[in-house]
Amino acid sequence: MLKEEKVQYQNTLSFAKQADAEDPLAHFREKFNLPKDENGKNLIYLCGNSLGLQPKKAREYVAEELDNWAEIAVEGHFKAKVPWTEYHEILAQPMAEIVGAKPGEVVIMNTLSTNLHLMMVSFYRPTPKRHKILIESDAFPSDSYAVKSQIHERGYNPNESLILWKPRPGEDLCRFEDLETLMEQHGEEIALVMIGNSNYYTGQKYPIKEITQLGHKYGCKVGFDLAHGVGNIDADLHDNGPDFAVWCTYKYLNSGPGALGGCFVHERHANDASLPRFTGWWGHKMESRFNMRVDFDPIPGAEGWQLSNPPILSMAPIRASLEIFAEAGFQNIRAKSRKLTGYLEYLINEIDDERIWILTPLNPDERGCQLSIQVKNADRSMHDGFMQAGIICDWREPDVIRVAPAPLYNSFEDVYEMAQRLKQLLAKI
Ligand SMILES: Cc1ncc(COP(=O)(O)O)c(C=O)c1O
Numbered sequence: 001m002l003k004e005e006k007v008q009y010q011n012t013l014s015f016a017k018q019a020d021a022e023d024p025l026a027h028f029r030e031k032f033n034l035p036k037d038e039n040g041k042n043l044i045y046l047c048g049n050s051l052g053l054q055p056k057k058a059r060e061y062v063a064e065e066l067d068n069w070a071e072i073a074v075e076g077h078f079k080a081k082v083p084w085t086e087y088h089e090i091l092a093q094p095m096a097e098i099v100g101a102k103p104g105e106v107v108i109m110n111t112l113s114t115n116l117h118l119m120m121v122s123f124y125r126p127t128p129k130r131h132k133i134l135i136e137s138d139a140f141p142s143d144s145y146a147v148k149s150q151i152h153e154r155g156y157n158p159n160e161s162l163i164l165w166k167p168r169p170g171e172d173l174c175r176f177e178d179l180e181t182l183m184e185q186h187g188e189e190i191a192l193v194m195i196g197n198s199n200y201y202t203g204q205k206y207p208i209k210e211i212t213q214l215g216h217k218y219g220c221k222v223g224f225d226l227a228h229g230v231g232n233i234d235a236d237l238h239d240n241g242p243d244f245a246v247w248c249t250y251k252y253l254n255s256g257p258g259a260l261g262g263c264f265v266h267e268r269h270a271n272d273a274s275l276p277r278f279t280g281w282w283g284h285k286m287e288s289r290f291n292m293r294v295d296f297d298p299i300p301g302a303e304g305w306q307l308s309n310p311p312i313l314s315m316a317p318i319r320a321s322l323e324i325f326a327e328a329g330f331q332n333i334r335a336k337s338r339k340l341t342g343y344l345e346y347l348i349n350e351i352d353d354e355r356i357w358i359l360t361p362l363n364p365d366e367r368g369c370q371l372s373i374q375v376k377n378a379d380r381s382m383h384d385g386f387m388q389a390g391i392i393c394d395w396r397e398p399d400v401i402r403v404a405p406a407p408l409y410n411s412f413e414d415v416y417e418m419a420q421r422l423k424q425l426l427a428k429i
């Protein structure tokens with residue numbers, strides 16, 4: 001039943017259980033700690049779009065570094081099993097696989113908003129003729145604050161220099177043809193196109209390749225915030241060619257609250273010494289980093305944007321998470337995700353209630369795993385109802401439930417149960 005791309009779904013528990021029995025990735029659920037209620041019963045966790053679950057190995061890897069610190073202290077930088085000076089390097093390869101990049105194009109460092117600022121220092125170079133930034137209208141607030149502050153800091157006015165790509169009146173999703181029109185009108189004035197992908201609210205995935213080509217056609221730099229994309233959509237960053245991308249690792253990458261972020265700088269910028277950047281000693285070439293009294297000589301590629309020596313205790317859970325991704329294979333994860341979210345979509349449509357509709361695109365190529373369900377006349381109490389029923393999903397004002405079945409630890413049965421609870425809660429409002 002699961003081997004076909006066109007799955008014939010059924011609205012029964014037995015179908016869901018059978019789909020789980022045939023799911024080649026089902027056993028990966030065992031590698032995570034599932035949250036439990038006060039009676040020790042597993043909760044149904046559909047909130048990986050906010051915070052992914054803890055890989056069981058995370059504790060072991062964090063403990064390994066605590067032991068190193070206790071036992072060999074400063075020697076850990078060079079003599080730990082994974083020397084601390086090289087720790088970020090063992091993360092780069094598997095991370096690059098997930099975002100479709102070359103290892104030299106990816107680095108794990110800082111946090112998302114910080115990395116976005118660092119990238120804008122390098123790739124937002126406003127001039128009087130070309131000083132605008134284009135973002136999607138309902139960008140995540142942090143992205144919007146970051147771009148506005150950058151515009152302001154460079155001496156321009158966000159009211160004049162920020163262009164919003166909006167859905168048409170009465171529509172929820174942004175259309176690519178409207179982006180083309182905006183670029184025709186303003187392309188020569190735009191310094192940077194910066195898009196959050198997929199959108200945190202609607203779950204809409206935007207076409208990275210097409211947006212990049214469009215931006216580059218008009219001479220703009222193009223960057224993506226993959227907070228909701230990394231580990232969830234095929235980003236193919238190298239081939240698709242954006243100038244940079246940034247992301248966090250605490251959502252689909254299951255690396256813990258506030259975990260370090262990731263950053264992609266396309267290979268074409270790897271050795272561009274003319275590119276301005278904020279610098280710190282960890283971006284300096286390893287061979288001479290400890291010579292101390294030398295001028296800054298950046299490591300080619302994304303690593304050259306590092307500032308500080310990284311927090312090893314925060315990197316350890318990322319190591320645990322990326323091992324799981326490498327073992328499962330990202331394409332297998334995507335294949336399951338399409339089926340799992342497709343099943344959720346099918347079950348929601350089966351409810352057949354005019355008060356709910358799915359904001360997220362119905363085409364699986366235009367979304368990741370999240371479905372955003374708009375509920376007419378509902379308020380936060382609906383979300384509370386889910387929590388009381390043992391289902392963890394999230395609510396975004398004014399009226400949207402976001403549900404994200406994560407293919408590494410969610411089952412078809414989880415999705416089936418979620419739809420049953422939704423039906424019951426709708427009966428009460
Ligand atoms: C799209 C997007 N951008 C930015 C952020 C903020 O990230 P951070 O707090 O890690 O800087 C988030 C999530 O919190 C997000 O979803």
Ligand SMILES: Nc1ccccc1C(=O)C[C@H](N)C(=O)O
Pocket residue numbers: 049050051140200227258
């Ligand atoms: N990191 C967090 C800390 C506290 C509360 C929420 C978050 C989120 O990540 C929210 C998420 N970015 C969202 O798309 O809503």
